[in-house]
Amino acid sequence: MERIKNAIWRFVKKYRKYALLFCDFLIWNISFYFSYSINRNSLFFVNFDKMFLVYLSLMNICFFLVFLLFKLYDKIWRYAEAIDFFYAVMATFAANIVFLIVTMLIQIKMSPRMYFIFLVTSIFSIFMFRVLYRVNRLLDNVSSNSGKPQKRMLIIGGGDSTAMFLKEVFKHPSGEYKPVAIVDDDSEKIGRKIMGVKVEGTTSRIPEICQKLNIDVILFSIISISNSKRREILDICAKTNLEVKIIPNIYEIMTSGTSVFSAMRKIKVEDLLGREPIIFDKNQYGGYLIDKTVLVTGGGGSIGSELCRQISELSPKKLIILDIYENSAYNIQQELKMKYSDSLNLSVEIVTICDLKELEDIFIKENIDVVFHAAAHKHVPLMEKNVDEAVKNNVFGTLNLVNLSDKYNVKKFIQISTDKAVNPTNVMGATKRICEMMVQNKDKTSKTEFVAVRFGNVLGSNGSVIPLFEKQIQKMGPVTVTHPEIIRYFMTIPEAVSLVLTAGSLAKGGEIFVLDMGLPVKIKDLAENLIRLSGFIPHEDIKIEYTGLRPGEKIYEELLMDEEGMKKTENKKIYIGHPININSEEFLNDLEKLRNISSKGSMSDILEMLLKMVPTFKHTKNI
Numbered sequence: 001m002e003r004i005k006n007a008i009w010r011f012v013k014k015y016r017k018y019a020l021l022f023c024d025f026l027i028w029n030i031s032f033y034f035s036y037s038i039n040r041n042s043l044f045f046v047n048f049d050k051m052f053l054v055y056l057s058l059m060n061i062c063f064f065l066v067f068l069l070f071k072l073y074d075k076i077w078r079y080a081e082a083i084d085f086f087y088a089v090m091a092t093f094a095a096n097i098v099f100l101i102v103t104m105l106i107q108i109k110m111s112p113r114m115y116f117i118f119l120v121t122s123i124f125s126i127f128m129f130r131v132l133y134r135v136n137r138l139l140d141n142v143s144s145n146s147g148k149p150q151k152r153m154l155i156i157g158g159g160d161s162t163a164m165f166l167k168e169v170f171k172h173p174s175g176e177y178k179p180v181a182i183v184d185d186d187s188e189k190i191g192r193k194i195m196g197v198k199v200e201g202t203t204s205r206i207p208e209i210c211q212k213l214n215i216d217v218i219l220f221s222i223i224s225i226s227n228s229k230r231r232e233i234l235d236i237c238a239k240t241n242l243e244v245k246i247i248p249n250i251y252e253i254m255t256s257g258t259s260v261f262s263a264m265r266k267i268k269v270e271d272l273l274g275r276e277p278i279i280f281d282k283n284q285y286g287g288y289l290i291d292k293t294v295l296v297t298g299g300g301g302s303i304g305s306e307l308c309r310q311i312s313e314l315s316p317k318k319l320i321i322l323d324i325y326e327n328s329a330y331n332i333q334q335e336l337k338m339k340y341s342d343s344l345n346l347s348v349e350i351v352t353i354c355d356l357k358e359l360e361d362i363f364i365k366e367n368i369d370v371v372f373h374a375a376a377h378k379h380v381p382l383m384e385k386n387v388d389e390a391v392k393n394n395v396f397g398t399l400n401l402v403n404l405s406d407k408y409n410v411k412k413f414i415q416i417s418t419d420k421a422v423n424p425t426n427v428m429g430a431t432k433r434i435c436e437m438m439v440q441n442k443d444k445t446s447k448t449e450f451v452a453v454r455f456g457n458v459l460g461s462n463g464s465v466i467p468l469f470e471k472q473i474q475k476m477g478p479v480t481v482t483h484p485e486i487i488r489y490f491m492t493i494p495e496a497v498s499l500v501l502t503a504g505s506l507a508k509g510g511e512i513f514v515l516d517m518g519l520p521v522k523i524k525d526l527a528e529n530l531i532r533l534s535g536f537i538p539h540e541d542i543k544i545e546y547t548g549l550r551p552g553e554k555i556y557e558e559l560l561m562d563e564e565g566m567k568k569t570e571n572k573k574i575y576i577g578h579p580i581n582i583n584s585e586e587f588l589n590d591l592e593k594l595r596n597i598s599s600k601g602s603m604s605d606i607l608e609m610l611l612k613m614v615p616t617f618k619h620t621k622n623i
Contacts, residue, residue: 017073024072027125028063028095032056035118039111055110059099066095088130092123150178154206154215156233157222158184158199161247165221165264166195181213203233210240217535219264220246234267234533243535267533280310280498285505288370288412289314295368296321297353297401298375300328303416306497307372308332318345320366323375324352353397356404363408371405372500373398374416376432383428387606391598394431395438399591402438406446414504415439415452417512422454423616430610430617436512437613438591441582443510451507453500454577455491455515469527473534477542479527482549487520499574506569512577513569587613 036052067073070091096119103110155162162182169179181200184190189199200209209215218237222230237244244267280286294311298304299321305328308321319336323329333348340346351358353375362368376394377383383390398415405413417436420429436452443450472479491499495515503513528538536542567576590613597605611617 021067021073023129024067024126025060025064027129028059028092028122029056031121031125032059032118034121035114038117039114051108054108055103058102058108062099062102063092063095066098067091070094085127085130089123089127092126093119096122151176151216152214153177153179153217153219154210154213155179155182155197155219155221156184156203156206156237157220158182158186158189158194159222159224161223162221163194165219165247166197170195177217177219179219180215181209183209203236206233206236207239210242215240215242218242218244220244220267223247234529238529238532241532241535241537244533267530280494280501282314285502286314288505289316289501291315291317292369292411293318293366294320294370294372295362295366296372296374297323298373298416299323299348300325300330300332301374302493303496303500304372304374305332305335306493307374307500308336310494310497310501311372312336312340312344312346316345317369318347318366320347320349320362320368322349322351322353322362324350326350352393353400354392356400359400359404363404363410368405368408368410370412370414370504371401371410372414372416372504373401376416378418378428380420380426380428383431384426387427387603388598390427390431391594391606391610394428395434395591396595396598398435398438402442402450405448405450406442410448412504412507413439413448413450414500414507415450416500417452417454419454419456423618424614425618427607427610427619430614430619433614433617434591434610437580437582437587440510440512440580441584441587444584449507449509451503451509452512453503454512455496455499456488465523469530473531473536473542476536478545479531479542480545480547481523481527482547484524484546486523486549488523491515502571502574506571506574514575514577515573 032055036055070087072088072091096115100115155165166179169177179197182189182194182197183201183203183206184199185202187202190201192199200213206218210218218240220230220234220237222233225233234244245264246267247264289311294316296304296307296311296319299308300323304321304323308319309332311319321329321332329348329350333346336344336346349362351362353359375397377386377390402413404410415435418429418432420426421433421436422429424430424433436454439450439452442448469479499513499515503511506513524544527544531538531542531544538544569576590609594606594609594613597609607619611619
């Protein structure tokens with residue numbers, strides 16, 4: 001019996017719209033019979049004349065054609081909104097009017113009383129049938145959730161994204177979450193309800209409301225908000241030790257075709273940064289890349305690949321991705337091919353920047369206009385143990401590119417630098433400082449505009465601490481922090497690339513561009529907030545362990561050397577450090593000495609030469 005029932009249900013489900021049409025057919029025929037009977041004061045066919053069948057046939061034809069015209073059977077009624085019910089009513093009303101006009105045109109007389117009764121009963125019946133179907137589906141979903149505990153949810157924000165989320169909840173009431181309260185800082189909304197959920201108070205009362213209503217999870221659902229205000233509210237949420245989720249931009253949800261549920265995500269560290277993001281203004285700053293041949297070294301890395309993505313949007317004449325690691329270069333190549341197909345002239349070169357001959361072949365062949373130099377060894381502890389490789393790749397690989405760019409008349413050369421180049425305490429930072437000195441020195445004598453761009457830690461980049469924290473939290477700890485007082489500046493990968501591209505446009509030659517990165521973040525506080533906003537209590541549910549500073553690491557990073565000073569640019573987020581006076585002859589001689597020393601591989605001699613070339617280098621480890 002159960003098998004027969006399931007077979008019938010599968011058949012009905014497959015041909016659902018025809019089943020709905022059949023139900024509507026029954027409804028309007030029963031409504032017509034009822035109105036005809038009331039008009040004749042009899043519920044039986046006694047005294048019914050032969051014209052009844054004529055009326056009935058005409059009515060069915062009119063209703064059938066109008067309902068198909070309104071496309072009522074193309075809708076999925078278990079997901080119906082108010083507008084869909086309105087269309088059903090309007091279709092029924094229109095069908096009645098068409099039926100009336102047809103009877104008048106062929107001069108069939110019918111009682112106005114009967115017309116009116118049929119109009120009312122057909123509209124009411126069609127509407128109520130759909131309402132009952134919708135309610136029945138909701139009840140089925142609710143009953144299917146029996147025994148499944150739902151997380152009681154507090155929603156922050158009473159705007160459009162919250163209304164969209166609540167609609168999804170009501171469509172899928174058997175889901176994981178049960179919204180029980182909303183908070184909003186708009187005083188006019190407090191005490192009112194949004195789709196049955198009450199706005200209990202302002203965001204300042206989040207901890208109190210969570211405790212009062214036994215909240216299990218918090219949903220951040222405010223789209224239009226400054227980063228500083230978002231961080232302020234998230235700091236309040238962190239006091240509850242509850243899991244916090246966030247809804248991204250509504251436009252992204254609608255264009256991606258995903259549901260609000262699937263778009264809802266955990267809090268990321270980007271959400272905790274208290275400053276406005278930097279966005280590259282393509283119209284204002286992107287002109288220098290249009291119809292130009294652009295080389296990106298380290299093009300498969302986290303910064304390099306994002307450079308390739310954003311440059312591709314600017315219609316370059318050709319984009320050349322250069323990397324020694326073929327897998328990462330292949331990944332970004334395939335990504336760009338899928339997005340742009342043949343509209344993007346793209347090539348990939350698997351070459352190390354230490355190979356001067358291979359590099360020169362590329363410069364001869366390609367007639368390059370702009371170079372973005374992102375290739376480098378960046379991992380501080382690893383470079384402490386491999387000083388010779390750090391120097392060979394970072395210093396002399398960069399020197400190869402600088403000299404070739406000058407020789408082959410590249411218009412702009414943009415060096416990717418780091419805050420670790422400021423008063424460096426490690427080999428990696430010292431090599432990057434030499435690269436900054438190198439491009440500033442070369443700019444004095446070259447027609448090429450040489451500049452450097454300096455920024456802090458990049459969220460999500462290779463080697464970033466944040467993905468490590470997230471993995472450690474997923475495994476319930478411990479979360480490892482090197483030092484309780486360690487402080488860092490942070491930015492996202494798109495922000496870093498935005499700065500680099502903007503700097504290329506603003507470049508006059510010899511500058512070091514620096515991003516206004518807002519306030520520095522204490523890593524311990526960042527780790528604690530990530531733990532809290534994941535729904536755990538720091539030091540209790542998840543331990544934090546202090547592992548000690550790594551070789552070459554310092555407690556805080558600086559973005560600008562004291563002697564550089566600060567100069568504003570037309571972009572309020574970007575500053576310029578003035579070029580430092582460099583004795584060119586002495587610097588070039590020191591470079592040659594460093595080359596000879598590094599080829600012999602004596603770690604102590606290399607370190608001694610780095611200390612000489614970079615007076616602000618204060619190495620923290622003896623080799």
